[in-house]
Structure formats: C-alpha cells, structure tokens
Amino acid sequence: MSIRWSILAVRLDDLAAAPWIEQSSDLVLKTASVGKLLVLGDVARRIDSGELAADLRVSKTGARFVRDSGLWHTLDQDELTLVDACRLVGAVSDNLATNVLLDLVGLDAVAAYGDSIGAKPMEMLDYVSGEARDRSVPGTPETLSRASAAALVHYLRQLYDGVVSARVEEWMSLSTDLSMVASAFLEDPLAHNTIDEVGHPFLINKTGTDDGIRADVGLVRDGDRAVGYAAVANWPTDDSPPGLSSVMARMGRIGAEIRDRMAEG
Template sequence: METEVSWSIHVQPLDGDKAWLSESPDAVLRTASVGKLLLLAVVAERIAAGEQDPDERIRWDDSEFVRDSGLWHALDQRDLSVVDACRLVGAVSDNLATNVLLRHVGLDAVAAYADRHGLAPMALLDRIRGEGRDPSLPGVAATLSRASAASVVRYLRLLHDGTVDPMVQDWLVLGTDLSMVASAFGLDPLAHAEDDRGFLLVNKTGTDSTVRADVGLVSTAGGTVAYAVLANWEPGTDPRDDVLARMRQFGDDIRARLSEGAA
C-alpha cells in the first residue's frame, strides 16, 4: 500500500510573475528546522541595528541541552559568541545553538518579526525538546515549526532583496545538507559558498521522522529562483526514498530551466 505524502511546493523566479512549479502552495505543513530561518533573521536584525553585540558570549544550561542535529552538543566549549551560534545553525541546523539563541531573543520577538513582515503561516512555535514533545503540557507546541511553501518563498524574496539582513545568507551558505532538492546541483556539501558550475546556492532544510523540507535561493548570471518543497507523512510510515527521489526531480527541473536561461 502506497504511503500518502502531503506536499506543499512553490518554485518562483524572482524576476518574473509566473511560478515554474506550484502544488498546494498554501497548504500548511510541519517544517521542522525551516522555522529557524525566522530566528536567524531576528538575530541579524538586532546585530545590524546595534542592539546585539555579535561577540557577546552565550552559554547553554542543562535545561535546554539537546543532541541530534548540530555540533555544539559534542564540543567541550560550553559558551560561544552569538554570531558563532548563528553560524552553527546555518551550517548544521544546530539544535542546541537554536535553543540558546531562542532563549536569548525570545519566542515572542520571533513571532513579532514574522507578523511585521507578513510571513504567516510561516512560524517558529517552540524550542527543540530533546525529551520528546507533549503538547498537553503548558507551553509545549505540537510541532517545532510550520509553513506553507508560498509563505517560505515570501521569506526568501525578502532575503534576496535585503529586507532580511544579508548576514543570514552568510550563515546559510555554510549549510551542509544538500540531500534533497539541492542534490541536483552536484555541489560540494562542505564548501559551496562561492559560485560553482554557474550556480550559487543558499538553502535551509528541515527533517524529522515525518518531515522532509528544503527551501532556498539558486542564483545564476541570469537571475535567481526561490524554491520551497515541503513533504509530510504520518508516523509509522517511511516513504523517505520516494520523497527524496521526487525532491531531486524538482531540483533537476530547476537546474535545467536555469541552464536554459543561461544558454
């Protein structure tokens, strides 16, 4: 029996009105770590405004310690600068750095940023909870983040035009997860901060046991395309191979269209 997968997809060239691909773009799905984009935007805005010292040291405490994605939990260093924590989130979607930054700026500030820029339903709803997520408990959200593909593309447009401070792109270009849509470009996952093969990629992914999400900007000499490809399925099923294969197909399509435009 084929596992049902819910998709929300939007692929939009930023210099044109017509989307290249759109499938349930307004469907609101769980997006796992994609919501960290909003947190990074708030921190960057505060640094740019002089309200946050990028070199301020922040330290994790036992109550927010989590493992899984990231590196900080495996390091001996218990404190980092704010900007290094942001780099860890951009590079390896660091859960511990996310929790410390979120405590530092506050979830309300993240929600206010999203409201101010008209990004709903894109939202970061909670911190990462390594002990499991029980929404029956006070203050515990049912999921880490949510969005529609269309709302994420709105964020990406703001990132491209500089409304979201360019520091965020500097952090995201360090990202090491090119396993989904971005796999189509054949870039070095550990070093793609510069133009390669005529493409410059900035992306953020989100994964958990029932989510695969890849969102980003791909730029060539001919322009920039924003994409958001989100997939959800029910617990107890595992359609990852099929989901990843389809996400790669979307990446192949984006690459082919961009290459045609550059020809």
C-alpha cells in the same frame, strides 16, 4: 501511503514570472528545523541595528540541552560568539545553538519579527526538544515549526529584497545538508559557499527533517537570475521507510527541473 506536499519554485528577480513548479503552495505543513530561519532573521536584525553585538559571548550552560542535529553539544567550548552560534545553526541546524539564541531573544520576539516581515503562516512554535512533545501539557505545540511553500518563498523574497538581513544569506550558505532539492546541483556539501562576482553564493538553503517530515527551502542564483524554491512533504510516521524513499526521490526531481530550466537561459 499518503504524502502531502506543498511546493513552489519561482523567479525572485521577475515579479511577473509564473511559477516554475507549484503544488498546493498555500498548504500549511510541519517544517521541522526550517523555522529556525525566523530565529536567525531576528538575531541578524538585532545585530544590524546595534541592539546586539556580533561578538557577544553566549553560553550553552543552563540552556535547554538537546543533541541530535548540531555540533555544539559535542564541543568542549562552553561559550561562542553570537555570530558563531548563528553559523552553527546555518551550517548544521544546531539544536543547542538554536535554544541558546531563543533564550537570548525569546519566542515572542521571534513571532513579532515574523509578523514584521509578513512571514505567516511560517512560524517557529517552540524550543527544540530531544523528546516527543507531550500534548497533554497545556500550551505544548504540536510541532517545532510550520509553513506553506508560499510563505517560505516569501521569506526568500524578503531576503532577496534586503528586508531580511544579508547575514542570513551568509549563514544559510554554510548549510551542509544538500540531500534534498539541492542535491540536483551537485555542489560539495562541505565547500559550496563560493561568492560570485556580485557578492552572492550560488546556492543557499535550509532543511528540516523529522519523522514524517522533509523540507528544503533555498535560493539559487545564476548571474542576474534568482530562483527561490520550497518543497515540504509530510507523511504518516508509521509509513516512514517507503514514504521517505518516495519523498527523497521527488525532492531530487524538483531540483533537477530547476537546474535544467536555469541552464536553458
């Protein structure tokens, strides 16, 4: 079994702080749905600038239909407000909502947004598909998104510093997947976005899952301290059962180390 890891956990409130946890932080791996953070960031920027209205009605009719993660494909409602579509992406990594957002702004614009915040090698490469990618078709990306742990933590730092819109923090706070690194904080997956005294949730995160891929990127706050983390694991898909078990166990240990260090003060 060969598992490749890219891991980084570091304080965002102290630029001089050494990493709390680090392993191959510059290694670029497949990150599945984590790339959707770039889509959310670009949409949030456009809402903040007035280019798009938060209450704009967006429709799933005619969008690239995909099931798997998400809720919108099960709902009767054909239209949602733009912000509600973003909330679905943040809460349940909604694939259909992601494709609707990409129809609205375009992959090229998302790439340009990533460049504007220095996100590379973090990239969103394609629409979400419910089928295996046909690499025989020219131009078909190998994966939905990719990044290194260092690039993902850079995105969090941009969010912490206000370069990425605070709307993204709100949408990430709705995440219902606390199964990986975030599991160590023992929060209620369905009700953990309580706002603290300075207006921030304790924990926000975004995960990515696919065959041979697990990724969790998040920001944990405790008073004035803020720790950003990213843990990405890739392993051969023909070894998924033992690989997945090992990966999930280590994800929990990474979270526990962050939790314990925060508790030390």
